[in-house]
Amino acid sequence: MGRPDGPRDGESTAGTRTDGGVADETAAGDLPDAAAGAASPLARLRRSEFVQSIPFWGPPGLLVLVFVYGAVGWNFLISLTGWQGLGQPEYGDLSLGAYRRLFEDPSFAAAFRNTAVLLLLFTVLSLLLGLALAILIDRDIRFENTIRTVYLLPMSLSFVVTAIFWRWMYNPVDGLINEAIRGVGGAVDAVVFWTAVDFGVADALTQAWISDPRFKLYAIIFALMWQFSGYCMVVYLAGLRAIPTAQYEAARIDGASAVRMYLRVIVPQLRASTMSAAVVLMVFALKAFDFLFVLFGVNPGESADILSVMMYRVAFDRRQWAYGAAIAMVLFAMALSVIGPYLYLQHRRGDL
């Protein structure tokens, strides 16, 4: 212990041993070894930060590796087997049959298209609505906290709950939306045509929102937007708060109108907020399963079918395990194509 090297080395070995339960048998021979030469590769390895940090990231890393990436890999393997019905998959005979079948399946094409529409429309509309709300709320209004909470609240509700809410809202007979249209439409009839006769303005506008194939998907997008625009608003609000007031003032002095000031100076500075909110929304849109499942069960019909519902239907309702696994791989690839660029950009900017 009198040697300058001794205490530090002993300490680090003890640390490794207590934390990770490794290097037990080497501990006894450790001190002479270190004294023999700090250059000894074994000793250097033991002192390196990489080895010493293993106890901290090792176990969680291993769990993720097995249960996430391992499961993804196993799922891919299953998608190659042609496994269906009861029984066990046969790993001896692998083929891309399930994927070939995807391209020929019209219901997959419909589900894929719906998923893409949902992904894009839902994300873009929620972002726009959230941005508009954030800009309005950022203007030093009264009751700002209350209003912010009101907008954010839907986000805290379970999707099962909101789906049931919206099923009531969209009810064609006594749902709130059609009732409101009838009320306003009746008033329009009465005012515009000066008569109590029903000219059908209301009837033309009331619809069976979630049964009619023309509106189904858009009714779902609208309901999801209601739930998620509050989240976008909060993300944007944080971004807006980070922009100094001098930026607004400089733009005003430079002669920009309010609209052009926001378009050219403020909104471009919200790129980071847009990116992170968009990624969250898109990933959610890909797995918007519970909302549809509560509304329609396993079969929403071709006009509202999305990949996550189709995957569940194929795998757990029809027990075509391999085909379901193939759809899952498509979903996985889509999610990866959303997350990948984001992670890459973050990495390049040094945020990771």
Next chain:
Amino acid sequence: MARLELDSVTKRFGDGGDAVVAVDDVTVEVPDGEFLVLVGPSGCGKSTTLRMIAGLETVTDGEIRLDGSRINDQPPAQRDIAMVFQSYALYPHMTVRENMRFGLEESTDLPADEQNDRVESTAEMLDITELLDRKPGELSGGQRQRVALGRAIVRDPAAFLMDEPLSNLDAKLRSEMRTELQQLQADLDTTTVYVTHDQTEAMTMGDRIAILDGGELQQVATPLEAYHRPANRFVAGFIGEPSMNFVPAAVEGGALTARRATAGDAFRYPLPAAAADAVDDGTDVTLGIRPEDIVVDAVDVDPDHAFEATVEVVEPTGSENVVHVELAAGPSVVATVDGLQQVRAGETVSVGIPGDAVHLFDARSGSALHSRSLDSVDLESRRVRP
């Protein structure tokens, strides 16, 4: 090219009983091409005044005129003014070129190639041509400062407004930019209102300075006039570093007497004739004397105006020593002496307060009763003009 007038401009925040008056009845005229510095301590209303001229704050009362026409109700965009912000407020997502062109795009109908020409020539003038394609985040503080100036200059406005533009720079860069900014303003000959809390900047840069305190205008004068002929005690204390010494005293038979708490001879200062004429016997006044006018270790001072004193602290700055002395007769004063003059703490020295350098202020209102006599100082002299 414009004459800027503030006519009884008042700004109140809030209304009714809790209204806070930020700017109170300020009247200043800035002739075409003048560099006016608004100076005062924090919270004196100088920034609010500037923001009212810019159109970022509404005017509660009074009128702001640019070349004779009232601009109170015009939005900032229509006022033909450019502003440099303390934080520069460069748009981080645009390159320097886009930053400078933004104002031209938004406020003029110039064709694109002329906009580019103006950006290029302004950049050349400020020596930032090689920065044009970088973003503000890649620039140093001094470079950002130049870009912020360029963004104002490129619009060729009727007036520049600058809100403490140098306060984010380090000391060396600040004094360089100070000189450059003066030269630039003199070359462009554009009416400029410059806000600062730094009295050195005010003294060195302004054609005239307007000193504000508590929202009220204290004095508008050339820097030397404000220095040598301060309108009141606040101006006298604010302008000059270290600031003027003040000794409260009463006038008794042509001399000043300071009351003192402890026993012993009271401080007694016989007034020269000119000063004695300015005050009535028996009134309370404040004696003001600038540190550099005090002579330490006096040999050739009128014995009436020499006092025995103990040196308490010596602060050497190299070129001069700031000496804190306590007069045997009571008051403590600060004096500056030549940096090579040997003064040691604890020494007993003779301190001279020359009669022609004293200022007298009314003890209650603070307004100047008598200013120092001057032989040959041109108070109106300008420092930059070709």
